[in-house]
Amino acid sequence: xxxxxxxxxxxxxxxxxxxxxxxxxxxxxxxxxxxxxxxxxxxxxxxxxxxxxxxxxxxxxxxxxxxxxxxxxxxxxxxxxxxxxxxxxxxxxxxxxxxxxxxxxxxxxxxxxxxxxxxxxxxxxxxxxxxxxxxxxxxxxxxxxxxxxxxxxxxxxxxxxxxxxxxxxxxxxxxxxxxxxxxxxxxxxxxxxxxxxxxxxxxxxxxxxxxxxxxxxxxxxxxxxxxxxxxxxxxxxxxxxxxxxxxxxxxxxxxxxxxxxxxxxxxxxxxxxxxxxxxxxxxxxxxxxxxxxxxxxxxxxxxxx
Amino acid sequence: xxxxxxxxxxxxxxxxxxxxxxxxxxxxxxxxxxxxxxxxxxxxxxxxxxxxxxxxxxxxxxxxxxxxxxxxxxxxxxxxxxxxxxxxxxxxxxxxxxxxxxxxxxxxxxxxxxxxxxxxxxxxxxxxxxxxxxxxxxxxxxxxxxxxxxxxxxxxxxxxxxxxxxxxxxxxxxxxxxxxxxxxxxxxxxxxxxxxxxxxxxxxxxxxxxxxxxxxxxxxxxxxxxxxxxxxxxxxxxxxxxxxxxxxxxxxxxxxxxxxxxxxxxxxxxxxxxxxxxx
Amino acid sequence: xxxxxxxxxxxxxxxxxxxxxxxxxxxxxxxxxxxxxxxxxxxxxxxxxxxxxxxxxxxxxxxxxxxxxxxxxxxxxxxxxxxxxxxxxxxxxxxxxxxxxxxxxxxxxxxxxxxxxxxxxxxxxxxxxxxxxxxxxxxxxxxxxxxxxxxxxxxxxxxxxxxxxxxxxxxxxxxxxxxxxxxxxxxxxxxxxxxxxxxxxxxxxxxxxxxxxxxxxxxxxxxxxxxxxxxxxxxxxxxxxxxxxxx
Numbered sequence: 001x002x003x004x005x006x007x008x009x010x011x012x013x014x015x016x017x018x019x020x021x022x023x024x025x026x027x028x029x030x031x032x033x034x035x036x037x038x039x040x041x042x043x044x045x046x047x048x049x050x051x052x053x054x055x056x057x058x059x060x061x062x063x064x065x066x067x068x069x070x071x072x073x074x075x076x077x078x079x080x081x082x083x084x085x086x087x088x089x090x091x092x093x094x095x096x097x098x099x100x101x102x103x104x105x106x107x108x109x110x111x112x113x114x115x116x117x118x119x120x121x122x123x124x125x126x127x128x129x130x131x132x133x134x135x136x137x138x139x140x141x142x143x144x145x146x147x148x149x150x151x152x153x154x155x156x157x158x159x160x161x162x163x164x165x166x167x168x169x170x171x172x173x174x175x176x177x178x179x180x181x182x183x184x185x186x187x188x189x190x191x192x193x194x195x196x197x198x199x200x201x202x203x204x205x206x207x208x209x210x211x212x213x214x215x216x217x218x219x220x221x222x223x224x225x226x227x228x229x230x231x232x233x234x235x236x237x238x239x240x241x242x243x244x245x246x247x248x249x250x251x252x253x254x255x256x257x258x259x260x261x262x263x264x265x266x267x268x269x270x271x272x273x274x275x276x277x278x279x280x281x282x283x284x285x286x287x288x289x290x291x292x293x294x295x296x297x298x299x300x301x302x303x304x305x
Numbered sequence: 306x307x308x309x310x311x312x313x314x315x316x317x318x319x320x321x322x323x324x325x326x327x328x329x330x331x332x333x334x335x336x337x338x339x340x341x342x343x344x345x346x347x348x349x350x351x352x353x354x355x356x357x358x359x360x361x362x363x364x365x366x367x368x369x370x371x372x373x374x375x376x377x378x379x380x381x382x383x384x385x386x387x388x389x390x391x392x393x394x395x396x397x398x399x400x401x402x403x404x405x406x407x408x409x410x411x412x413x414x415x416x417x418x419x420x421x422x423x424x425x426x427x428x429x430x431x432x433x434x435x436x437x438x439x440x441x442x443x444x445x446x447x448x449x450x451x452x453x454x455x456x457x458x459x460x461x462x463x464x465x466x467x468x469x470x471x472x473x474x475x476x477x478x479x480x481x482x483x484x485x486x487x488x489x490x491x492x493x494x495x496x497x498x499x500x501x502x503x504x505x506x507x508x509x510x511x512x513x514x515x516x517x518x519x520x521x522x523x524x525x526x527x528x529x530x531x532x533x534x535x536x537x538x539x540x541x542x543x544x545x546x547x548x549x550x551x552x553x554x555x556x557x558x559x560x561x562x563x564x565x566x567x568x569x570x571x572x573x574x575x576x577x578x579x580x581x582x583x584x
Numbered sequence: 585x586x587x588x589x590x591x592x593x594x595x596x597x598x599x600x601x602x603x604x605x606x607x608x609x610x611x612x613x614x615x616x617x618x619x620x621x622x623x624x625x626x627x628x629x630x631x632x633x634x635x636x637x638x639x640x641x642x643x644x645x646x647x648x649x650x651x652x653x654x655x656x657x658x659x660x661x662x663x664x665x666x667x668x669x670x671x672x673x674x675x676x677x678x679x680x681x682x683x684x685x686x687x688x689x690x691x692x693x694x695x696x697x698x699x700x701x702x703x704x705x706x707x708x709x710x711x712x713x714x715x716x717x718x719x720x721x722x723x724x725x726x727x728x729x730x731x732x733x734x735x736x737x738x739x740x741x742x743x744x745x746x747x748x749x750x751x752x753x754x755x756x757x758x759x760x761x762x763x764x765x766x767x768x769x770x771x772x773x774x775x776x777x778x779x780x781x782x783x784x785x786x787x788x789x790x791x792x793x794x795x796x797x798x799x800x801x802x803x804x805x806x807x808x809x810x811x812x813x814x815x816x817x818x819x820x821x822x823x824x825x826x827x828x829x830x831x
Contacts, residue, residue, distance in 0.1 A: 072691055072692040096599045510666060
């Protein structure tokens with residue numbers, strides 16, 4: 001196991017950041033999933049030696065990380081914060097950080113160039129970071145994490161601020177790194193992003209590990225959890241009549257101008273609802289909302305189990 | 306099927322015609338700073354000269370042999386002069402990050418994208434610092450005056466020193482205005498609160514040091530004009546009616562102070578913009 | 585493992601030196617060092633044209649003695665402590681406030697190397713800017729004829745300036761590693777406590793750096809020891825402390 005924690009806890013004064021976390025992350029790509037405030041960043045900061053555990057232990061590559069500078073030859077960290085040496089160009093910054101890894105000038109220059117090419121910033125390498133867009137800043141942050149070709153990458157919300165095209169490219173990049181033999185731990189609060197990168201997930205909530213394992217198992221849990229769907233329509237009773245004709249709906253109740261249904265089969269239900277709306281047989285459907293179709297609802301459900 | 310977030314709702318309540326954004330900004334800044342314990346300690350410590358003078362007034366009013374401690378105009382003049390040190394530290398502590406922190410976190414553009422004017426923003430920021438400085442200059446000075454009245458049990462002191470209240474008010478307001486304008490202007494020049502503090506401390510300390518050396522070297526009192534703090538001292542002396550050593554420079558001193566305030570206003574006018582051009 | 589301190593400190597020194605010399609904040613250092621030069625030019629012109637008399641405590645003094653006054657009043661009481669407070673406290677505190685310290689902490693070098701490298705860069709920068717400034721002031725103010733006898737004084741004063749920069753920088757570096765707002769505390773120490781302590785009786789004045797700058801060989805030894813101890817303490821503190829960065 002590349003990262004192993006044993007009863008890891010971290011508190012900030014009276015606030016608990018991590019609570020008795022015992023987990024072993026294997027090689028390959030692991031997605032760290034959780035809503036804001038779940039403890040993902042705290043976990044990553046402890047694993048990268050930025051913070052010290054209040055209790056428990058953490059080992060990276062089988063060794064403690066706190067005060068063990070040698071580990072950083074093999075570890076690259078992309079933090080969440082948007083903080084840079086704004087007056088430096090991307091190339092200058094990466095070369096400086098590469099030299100801090102012990103590279104000579106020529107190697108540092110070459111490594112910086114490679115990293116910038118990888119994240120598609122080579123054309124703007126000589127522009128000051130202060131003039132970068134949000135997405136470019138995120139990419140140069142990724143570049144500094146890979147400039148020394150580490151074996152383990154810890155990426156805290158790496159897709160934040162990126163446009164859809166760059167998100168797709170970065171996801172592909174992360175998968176390429178995994179195929180190349182690197183281990184990657186990547187955090188996000190967006191399930192489908194993590195799904196696109198890896199099947200191996202650790203779910204966190206309120207500083208605890210709520211679930212870990214294959215993403216399809218998580219998906220299955222979501223599907224088992226009855227979905228609530230709120231539908232505002234001209235004729236809610238007509239809509240309900242049509243929906244009840246199938247077996248996707250387990251319960252129905254009415255509110256003013258709307259019908260609220262519960263369904264254990266959300267995928268099949270939405271297909272049916274789309275057909276009903278398209279045919280117009282139940283009148284006009286004005287709005288469809290699912291308060292349950294988010295990670296928070298899943299976690300709430302999982303926590304209550 | 307589109308799934309809509311139900312979180313945002315349009316505000317349907319009452320809305321004032323013209324908001325008092327400057328007060329909202331000032332109040333937020335004041336409350337935020339009052340939550341810092343060290344700053345509260347500094348504010349409390351800034352009142353220690355008041356305590357000393359209050360005891361002095363009490364002794365002067367109650368013990369015949371201590372009559373030399375009784376209040377004079379110079380008591381209040383000295384008190385305001387002594388508060389300069391606290392004004393300096395409170396200005397740095399509470400004022401350095403007023404605009405610099407907003408520039409660092411890109412909040413300035415958010416502020417100015419709301420329906421508030423730049424003058425609302427600058428006014429609110431200045432008021433944040435001004436309130437703390439008034440609290441350690443004008444307020445304790447007026448309280449000393451009140452204590453003088455209460456200990457003496459008569460209005461005689463007031464009647465024999467009719468210009469004391471306006472003198473205290475004018476001197477402390479000048480002191481506050483100079484500190485506030487300078488600090489807020491310097492804070493607008495940088496994204497780093499620490500650098501803004503450095504600039505202010507450097508301006509105050511170096512100018513005073515240079516002035517002292519030049520005056521010592523050449524014997525000319527005119528060098529006082531390069532130090533805003535010492536220029537303010539000269540003007541304060543004149544406000545309290547004390548025969549200033551450098552009476553001939555008074556008009557120039559007032560002009561110099563006005564110049565500094567105007568320069569600060571110009572800096573703020575140019576720096577507080579909703580547009581940030583990165584070279 | 586490869587050397588975790590010395591070689592990384594050297595690399596950190598190179599990075600920090602570039603930042604200090606070419607960053608905007610160097611302007612302040614240059615201004616602080618340049619002001620005395622302008623002052624010296626003004627005084628020398630005034631003296632040469634006879635348009636001013638130099639009077640200290642009622643006695644007319646010559647321009648050579650003014651150099652000593654300038655060193656004492658300007659450099660040792662203002663420029664040196666101010667630069668030490670401003671730049672020494674900012675070395676690590678700025679990285680923490682800007683949240684860029686993370687990028688340094690995840691490099692394969694002991695955290696103490698970051699402190700050592702930055703301190704050495706600070707020392708080289710300030711000495712490279714302030715000492716030539718003081719020397720230039722000397723050459724402007726002191727006539728050629730009188731220089732020979734006063735070179736010793738210049739060398740001694742330059743040594744005191746260098747030592748003061750090292751000591752103040754080290755002490756406030758240590759404050760910057762440990763405290764959240766080292767600048768205000770530093771200003772209180774340098775411009776509040778030190779001037780007051782000089783006039784207090786007994787041993788209290790020895791709790792200042794300014795005292796040892798005037799204390800001869802013993803003062804030199806103490807200041808060197810204080811500088812080394814402060815840097816060592818800063819290196820130890822940063823190794824053991826965790827920094828919770830504001831998000």
